[in-house]
Amino acid sequence: MFQLTKEQHKLQQQAKELSDSHVKSRAAEVDKSEEYPWDTVERLTQAGFMGMTIPKEYGGRGLSYFDTVLVIEQMARNCGVTARIVVEANMGGVGAIMGYGSDEQKKLAASLVLKGDKPAICITEPNAGSAATEMTTVALRQGDNYIINGEKHWITGGGVSKLHLIFARVIEEGVDQGIGGFIAIRGETEGLIVGEREYAMGLRGIPETQLLFKDMVIPVKRVIQLPQGFKGGFGALMSAYNAQRVGAATVAHGIAQGAYERALDFVKSREQFGRPIAEFQGIQWMIADMATGLAASQALIYKAALSGASGYPDKNAAAQAKIFAADNAIAVTNSALQVHGAVGYGRSLPMERMARDARMFTIGGGTAQMLRNQVAGSVLKMKTPQTRDGYLKLQSKE
Ligand SMILES: Cc1cc2nc3c(=O)[nH]c(=O)nc-3n(C[C@H](O)[C@H](O)[C@H](O)COP(=O)(O)OP(=O)(O)OC[C@H]3O[C@@H](n4cnc5c(N)ncnc54)[C@H](O)[C@@H]3O)c2cc1C
Secondary structure (H helix, E strand, O other), X not given: OOOOOHHHHHHHHHHHHHHHHHHHHHHHHHHHHOOOOHHHHHHHHHOOXXXXXXXXXXXXXXXXXXXXXXXXXXXXXXXXXXXXXXXXXXXXXXXXXXXXXXXXXXHHHHHHHOOXXXXXXXXXXXXXXXXXXXXXXXXXXEOOEEEEEEEEEEEEOOOOOOEEEEEEEEEEOOEEEEEEEEEEEOOOOOOEEEEEEOOOOOOOOOOEEEEEEEEEEEEHHHEOOOOOHHHHHHHHHHHOHHHHHHHHHHHHHHHHHHHHHHHHHHHHHOEEOOEEHHHOHHHHHHHHHHHHHHHHHHHHHHHHHHOOOOOOOOHHHHHHHHHHHHHHHHHHHHHHHHHOOHHXXXXXOOHHHHHHHHHHHHOOOOOHHHHHHHHHHHHOOOOOOOOHHHHHHHHHHO
16 A cells, blocks of 8 residues: 655665664663663764755755654664654654744754754643643743743753754733744753753653743744744644654554564564464464554554645644554553563563553653544544633534
């Protein structure tokens, strides 16, 4: 159904080689040390996997989200952290700037990402998670600048990323204008402070941190200006996030694929009762379920990556891919661990790491519940406001 071109086969092979040679041997240490894998980032940069979606005119390779998915899949088979770096260096923040930024902003983003920077996308706040539009980080217009104050948390790459795409509520002349996107550079933008690290269950090689903005000054030229203004602009900016969602789904899928491959090898070699355990039907059915789930999640991801007329994947296709791939990755990594018995539970094999890493994807980047809300609203063709007054407003119109 999904025919790869000669170039895509080559790209996939190139990614597989890097993943199986370097990434695989580093994954356990990256998990243990919880340190960002700068050596891997250097190799990703040399291989042209950082910023591969950046258009050729800005020095990138002009590759598609589907091409990127092929690379992410290969990295995730061995290391979820590496795969997430590839997602963020090609999708979310980069995608938004390449789609909506000014020429100068695109040049700035390209100059950083093509040298190995993994941008951070900063939306979530302590009191605004799923309810992202309730964010209270405020950008006040002062002459040719915006002064931003507020706090984000669970920001992937806090303290390692240079380029930041920060979402804040814009206030001009005392009036709330909606949510805007602001570009800040760590080390250059004053008032951008990396806060405490948030230690996670899995995917430990990328820091998640708080970010604090204390009178952070962002010149107007670093604000993403959308034709519809700040009011309608948040939705447009978030459409770039659909690519990030497909990327996250691919990481989940790739981790599960890696766990499945290890399970296949193990069940053929491990003998009990004088036979390889692969001969037991109880094991065979687990393998069949894993294979079926993986085929389905890959199909949803590929479909989503190829969808969308706006330059970004379709919102619902991306949500469906992430809903399914995330649940499936939890199930597959769990089964893969199970068929290994005690050694699967042990730390000498990657099975427990893969199960921990896979657990993230029903939470980060839109929870499993919020994405289901979105898909339900779409298939039922119903507005599904989540706030109490949203329902009241809807009822009063009916
Ligand atoms: C590893 C990791 C990396 C992350 N990276 C980033 C990042 O780089 N940038 C960024 O901005 N954010 C990031 N996040 C934050 C992430 O996007 C949020 O965690 C997510 O949006 C959920 O918000 P919350 O954690 O506040 O949960 P809450 O919104 O408080 O939700 C708690 C629970 O309630 C459920 N729930 C809430 N509202 C509803 C509803 N209306 N209907 C049904 N169920 C509901 C949720 O599904 C969830 O199960 C990251 C999170 C993690 C775990």
